[in-house]
Amino acid sequence: MEGNIMSKRKVKKSAILIMGIICFFIIYFISFNFFSNLGQGEGTKIVATEEKVDTRSLLNQFKSKKKIYISDGNVSNVRMEEEKVQEFQYSFNEFSKIRTPDSYTPIYEGYTDDDIKFSTDLNVFRVYTVNKEEYYKVPVSYKKEFKEILDTSIYTSFDFIKQYKTWKQVTIDYGDETKKISGWSYDDLASKMVQKRLVGKIQPEKARERCKYKFTINITSDNYEARVDIMGEDYVKITVNNLISYYEVSNNLFDYIKTDIFKIADSE
Known part of the structure; x- marks a missing residue:
């Protein structure tokens, strides 16, 4: 009787051992396949993110x-x-x-x-x-x-003309009147110089002819002198060393000169 019990216990232990070994190999193969696929995925990503060489001149x-x-x-x-x-x-x-x-x-x-x-x-x-x-x-x-x-x-680029830290003297003409701009106001004036696009000369020249208020900004720096003609509310003409460019601009520049610099009321 006792011999039968001992035999059953040995069989049970052997079965458990065999099942453990089988589970181990199952887990091992599953883990191996998982990490192999992960590595392949990463390898694919690395290849995909390589920069293409531009072969053009x-x-x-x-x-x-x-x-x-x-x-x-x-x-x-x-x-x-x-x-x-x-x-x-x-x-x-x-x-x-x-x-x-x-x-x-x-x-x-x-x-x-x-x-x-x-x-x-x-x-x-x-x-x-x-x-x-x-x-x-x-x-x-x-x-x-x-x-x-x-x-x-x-x-004659706006990026250049707006570099107010290089300005040495700035005056603005209106008819026979000239206003000298104080150095502490240079950044205010520059901030109003906002271009929209480079344009041809026809529209700006017509706009200046029609406009009652004809303002001109004169900028002196160490290496250049610039003239910025306000061509009505929406355009400017930049002249430096006989080089000329026309721009469509924000009307903030015209309004700033008219109202803040020359104190011209709308009724005038």
Whole structure:
């Protein structure tokens, strides 16, 4: 009787042991498959997030940029207006690729909102990154027009003209009357200079003819003198060193000069 009981206990223990071993292997295989699939998923993600190499020329890559900043020997990091960016990039159609020149001293330099930079001496245009560079010939027949694009992009841009910390003296003319603006008011005046877009000359010139109040802002700095004609309520004409650009602007500038500077009432 006791022998039968002992035999049953041994069988029961063996069964439990076998079941334990089977469960162990089941859990092991399930865990192995789970982590293997997880690893494969992560590997797929890593491949998917690898950056694609842009095989286009640097000049063609540069044509797709929207934000461009330009400097010359006098001023630095002036952001080009959107319309000037398009005009500047369109000029690349005139260029032809050349080998690295023997000598090259840039006059203008600039960069985009990523790692592409450029420079030019008006004879050669260089576009480059840390790892690569390309040189292009600027046609002699196009040199004057190319220089004007670069100069107006700097000196008649709103980003440049609004840099009030560089202003040394500011006056505003209205007929025979001239108001000198105090230095502590420069930031107030600059804050009212809000452009909407670059425009042609016809509409602004007509607006100034029709407007009763003809104001002109005269700005003197170390490296330039700027004239900003208020062309009615919605336009301005910026003139620097015989370079001219017209902008549609917020009417806050006109209202500020009329009401705050010259104290002109609406009934006048």
